[in-house]
Amino acid sequence: MEVALPAVAEELLKEVQKAFQETSQVPDDLLLALKFVFGSTALPALDLVDQRSVTRVTSPSGRAVYQVLGSSGKLYTCYSSCLFCTCPAFAFSVLRRSDSLVCKHILAVYLSQAMGTCQELPVSDKQLSSIFLAEVEEDG
Structure with missing residues (x-):
């Protein structure tokens, strides 16, 4: 099941694209809209994009x-399909305080x-499993 952003955020991302x-x-005008919708996360996120810091890791089984x-x-793992990130800011600002969308x-x-x-970054299914397990071990 894929979790969706609020409609206004999804529409804004389509306009950016x-x-x-x-x-x-x-x-x-779209930069201002990003700042309005996503607040203080907008500029740091754009900076990460400018630095080409985002990698999609895929396996032959179709998982990503x-x-x-x-x-x-630090390298953080993000699951866009369920809007989850392993960073501390996600746990605090998004989950605990609910003052940010993402x-x-x-x-x-x-x-x-x-x-x-x-x-x-294409990897084997075993390598992708290792990424998942590393996150579980860090949390556990």
Whole structure:
């Protein structure tokens, strides 16, 4: 089951994608809209996209996960299908306090998809399983 962003956020991301395809940039009005909808996560997320920090890791079985190299240098795993990130900000700001829709890493995933800047990394099913298990071991 795929979790969707609120309709206004989804529509905004579609507009970003359309504008970027046409002009290879995001116009100021859409940058302001991103800031309005996503708050303080918008600019750091755009910075991560500019740094090409988002990688889509895929396996032959069709499974995929995103990894985002955070500004601290730590690698975070994002599951866009269920809007979940392994970063502490997600646990605190999104889950606990509910004052953000998403963390900067998940927003960077969506923006990199919209702008076509997401890097691709094919791995074996075993390697992808290791990524999942590493996250469980860190949490456990």
